Structure formats: C-alpha cells, structure tokens
Amino acid sequence: MRRPLLAATATIATAVALAALGGSPALAAPPTASGQAASSTAARTSPTKPGARPVFVFAVRGGSVVKVRTTGGAATTVAPVEDGYVIDRAGDVFTYDAAAGVVREYPASGSASFPVITDAPGGTDPQLDAEGNGYLRFGDQVVRYPLDSRPTGVVASLPTGTDDVVVAPDGSVLAFSGGFGTEQVTTFPPGGGTPNVRAIGSGYQATIDTPEVDSRGAIYHYSINSGASGNRFYEKIALDGTVTPIGTHLSYEAGALGPQGFSLFETASWCAAPSLAGPHPCVPDHRATTLTRYALDGTATTVPVSGYTVPDNGAQGSISVGSDNAVYVATSTGLLKYAATGGAPTVLLRGAVSSPHVVTP
Template sequence: MYRALLMAATAAALVIGGAAPATASPPSSVPGAPTSVQVTGTADHAVVSWHRPRSGARVTGWKVVLTPVHRAHSAHRAHRGGTQTDRLPARARSARFDGLRAERTYRLSVRALGHRGAGRVVSVRWTAPEAQPVAQSLYALDASGAVVRFPTSGAGAATTVAADGAGYAADPNGDVYTPSADLTTIVEHPAGGGAARTRASGLHLTADLRSDGAGNLYWADAVSGAIEQLPVGATTARTVLDLGGPAVGPDQRFWTVTPGGRVVVLGGSTTSPYVKGTGVAARSTTLPGSNGVGYPAAVLADDHGDVFVDIRSPGAAGSWAWYELRPGESALTKVEPRLAFEYAAANADGFSLLQSAGWCAAPAEYPISHTGCNVDRSVPEKLVVGPGGTSTTPVSGLTAGSRGPNTGAADAHGDVFVDVDSGPTPGLWRVPAEGGAAQQLSAAQYSRLSVS
C-alpha cells in the first residue's frame, strides 16, 4: 500500500499585486494575473496549480516561487534561505516543490511572463501538514519479470507496477524505477499509473538498482565500479563509495543499502575479503574455518553498523551459513544455532533468519544416493539478531525448499517476506514480526524481494 500523494490544503491568504482581485487591472502590454491558484501537498512537498489570466497580453511563461514564511513567535519557525524558484513554459499549469518541512508555513507565488514584462503576482500562504506514518509495501519480480506490489499487511490484492523490472527499485511513495534496456537511463513508473518517464539519463548502470528508506537510488557504475547515488529530486548522480575501479579477477562484490542509506560492500577473494561502506569502517576480514575457506554468497546490513555475511562452504556439503561482522571487529561471528535450509532478511534494526528443523549434506539429494534427504524441513522459529541481542519467536505453517542463502525482505515492523521455491509450501510467504502462523501471499514464484 503506497502513500497517498496529495492532501487538500486551504489557502490562508490570497494577494494579487497588493490589490484586491476585483479591482486589479494589469496593463494590456503584460499578461494579467493567474486565476484559480490552489495548493495541495503533504508534509514534504507542495504542488501549486493555476489557470490562465482572463485578460492581458499573451503569456510566454511562468515564474513560480516558494518562500518559507518567517514567524518570529512560532515554535515551528521556518528557516531562512529556503526559497525555491521555477521558470516554466507557457503550457505549464502546475509546479511541484520538494524538501519541505512538516507543519511549516510557506508562501507560493505565481506570475505570468510576457514579451514586454511580467504580470501581477498571486500569492498563497500554505502550511505543510503533520507528517503521517507511511505504510510500506512489498515489491517483487514475478515469473514474467514484472514488478509486483503487495501490501505488507498481507491484506489486499497484488498490483503490477512495471512490465519489465529487472534490477528495479521503489521509493516510499510507491514509484518504481527500472534501468533502460541500454543501461543509460533510469525510468520512473508512477505509483498511481500513467506513462513512464525519464528520471535521469547519461548513466553507466548495471541491472541492479537499489533504494533506501528516503527514496534515494543507488547502483554500481558499470565503468568506474563505484557506488553511485541519485538523490531524491535530483537528476545528477554523485559517487558515494569509490571502490578503486571495477571488480577484476578474484574480486567478487556483493552489496546492499540499508533503510537509513548506509551502503555496504563485501568484496575481495576468498583469501583476502574486505568490507567497505558509508558509515561502516573499511577493514579486512577472514572467512570462517581454520584456513579461512569458503565462498561469500550474500551480504545484508542494518543501520547500527552490523554487517551480515552469508558463506557457502567448500566441497560437496552444500551448506550456507550466516555470520555477523560487528562494528569495529574484523572477525566473523557465527549467528546460526545449527546448519539448516534457511531464509534471511534485514531491516534498519537487525537481522532475521528462518531455519529448518533438520538439514542434510547435498550428496544425500543426488540421484545416486540410497539414503535420501528425508529430514524435517519445517521452520519452527524465527531468529532475530539486533542491538539488544538475540531472540527467537515460534513459527508454524512454513516448510523450507532448496538450499542457499535465500535472501528475502523485512519491513520496519519486523515482518519477514520469503519465497519458497519447492517442497510442500512453495510460493510467497509473510512471517509476522511476533511469530506465529506464516501467511501465504501467493502460490506463484517471485524473486528479488524488497520493502519500501
């Protein structure tokens, strides 16, 4: 469920060039005053709209200005220097201003421009409403590659947002972003439907966009290897993490972005892995085992500086195990109580892990095996690792499928979403934060789960 984009607002004051609307009479050599000026918006943005003047010269453009109103005795005193100005073509009938502050008052002014000068200004005072809690949504790719949105509450039907979503990202408003086929443009798919539009172009994308909780977009630059960010409202990207060039040879990189905007990269070889990030100390680490062996398979992180690394064991055993790299430490600490078929996810506050009750080595599943892998794959509990320590809650109704890191997604509340690819309970599942009965959202298969 995505946030409603517009909330009706009442114009508190209307001023036209210092004269009352009924008596204002601009010269015929310049356009008249715009009419029907209205403002709508939310706690962080405003949209001002208007109609053409009823008289005056031909309009060649518009000047629209947003200015914070200084209120000396207000507890919510607006900061100075926050003026935003837009110059728009004659066909424009609205302008949007982002980066506003909840419960602050602003003046939005519109005036028509002509060949011989500007018409009179119409100004509207508007106060941004109180910020409202945002209901998050679950996003995933279906079997056709389309981006599908589910309510994280588990109640409500799924909605297809974009038809070709390989490497998609989504923001808190419900807008979805995908890379173009030539990997040079980020395409925006509006939450409410409508035509897709260009968000930014001239880029070196890889087919793997990410987003944080504010809606900033991230990707690994295909030329430089650096992690790039496209801030909310911007059209120009900036480098947030320089990795010294693209990955070459044994340097394999796995990366993630936390809801708070921390970028974490796990890279290097199996003998010399490293962790780098924004808000995370760069350091070398060692893989588990007496000889430091294993193969990194995935990385997750929270907003407290904890990094979680999935390691695939060497040889035929076919085990995957999650380890924690705590702030300031270079040694990995195993967080799993046992080997298992499992599913992992992270949110701002920590790491969640769903493990099967039983496990078997991979050779037991080979056709030549005479014993088979007849273990208990039901998931009995959810393990949570956070700043307050480790806790478990009971889970029922879910049975694990194949082995692997099987990374899912978690919302701010702690609900975990996973896709089970095989076994008696295949499909997309929601495990409540408090545990209990797992809820099946769909019997179909989905990949690349995320929450925004």
C-alpha cells in the same frame, strides 16, 4: 557472487538490496576530471512522507512488479521489471533499462510514470540510500544520482576484484573483494574522503557472500562452507570485526535483514553434502520449524512456524522483513506472510513470485 534480482528500499534502519542485472558492466558514462559523470542528469523528486499510506508488499510476478496490501486483497500491476527495480520508502517504484540507460519512476499515487534519468546505459546494481539518492555501478565505479541539487558524480572507485557492492542507509558504499582468507571490505564515506579498508572473515571455512549492512554498520552475510560438509549458514560481522553466528549452522536456513534485525527460518535437522550424494541414513527435511529474529543488539526471539520449505540456496532474494517484524517469503507457489508471532503463513499472492519487498511507514 552476483545476487538474484532484488527490490531495494530507502528505509533508514536497513541496507538496501542489490539487483543483479547480468553481463559484464562497462563504464558507459566515464567520469570527467571533476569527478562528475559525463552527460548524466537526474531530475529526482524527494520521496513522499508515507504518513497514513496503506502498507504494501511488492513482488515480481510474470515479468511485472506487482503490489498487494500486507493484509491481503487483489494485486495491482505497477511496472515492468526491466533490468532491475528499486522502491523508496514512499512506495514509488523505479525501474532501470540498462540498454537505453533510462530510470523511470512509477509514483505510488498511481499517476503516470516518467523518466528521472535518461542517459546512463550499461549500469548494474541499482540501489537507493535512506534519503532516496540513486546509485548505479559502471564497471569499477559507482555513480550517485542525488535527489537534490548536488551534482551527479562518482562516489566510489572500486578495488580490483570487487564482487558485491552495498549502499548503506547513510550513503556509504561498501565494496567486498578477495577470496577465502583474504576477504576485505572497502568503505567509501558518504561525504567523500579517504576510503577505509579492513580485513574481514568468516568464523568458518567459508567466504563472504550476499552481504547486507544494518543501520549500525554491522555486516550480515550468507556463505557456503568450503569444507566437505558443504554447510550453508549466516553470520554477523560487527564493526570491530567480531563474528557472531546466526542460527545453529546445523539446519537448512533462509533469512533476511529487516529494520529491527535479522530474521531466520531454520529446519529441525540437516544432512551434510556427502550424505546427499548416495545412500545414507540421513534423510533431508527442508520444512522450516522455527523463525528467529536477531535484534540489532543481538537479542534472539524464536517462534514456531509451519508451511515453508527452505531451499538449499538459502532463498537469497526471496525474503523481505517489515518494520513490524512480519516476514514475507516468495516461493514458486505464492507469496507468504508470517506474523512476528510465527505459526502458519497467510497467502497474499498465488502462483510463482520472486523478489519481494515490503514498504512500511
């Protein structure tokens, strides 16, 4: 299933997010016999070390990428959204114009923007790995645009029926394909070599959806139960295939993966889908009451929260988690920040916003 437009980062401890650009992608720059993409160049610069740089959170508002300090203050317009954007760990913003085939960098310093890729039309799903290398999907192939002297080239020839593609922090490309009962993930190693194919599956009657990958290789996914309940929930799938539930699966849930683990909002109760279709004693209550952080080792810490209404769809692409475990939520009324200790949120931006991403040194 295609993801909503998301910001992505080159943070070592978390998988980068996908940006759904819509339409059916075509291979605009077919690979040559050597495996390099024809007529593709990438004059990339290495990400700046963040050092003492102030911490910012980015979001989309009114067709533009804006940033605001995580402590609040006035927002700054950074760039037009174009067909997708990603952010490196230095806070540099890269936008992608699929029709023109141009990736443009907007430096964190505020200096003038400039093109870093000029001839890559027709791509989708721009992503970055932890080093800051760029990736674009062209139909059934993924092309890497290195920031160093390595050649641009195809790093993954995707299996038939590939839906989601995730670039892991180490540069591995994970392709998710298949349907209920036949899901599999094909992992293409960052240095090349034989892809690893393994069957994966949800612990319930559901398919793998909107996956994320942590620094240990575990997969986190959101799913909709195929049974009568229509329940929506999150799970973690370890490298050995072990499936671990995230949350109770009996509440309205919304969450995202951060550098230190997965953060999940839950409501106090939940109504199964049939009860929503007509008169029933169950009355839906979408108000989040708890925020639980599931550390990478599985340890769970829960704190009470208020002030957030969890949507039916799990708020995919609307939550970002910082390395300090603060959680940022984009809503139709503003950008909310929840401290790791929970409680009521701080409103950083007012008005409709989407696709948040926090940059933390």
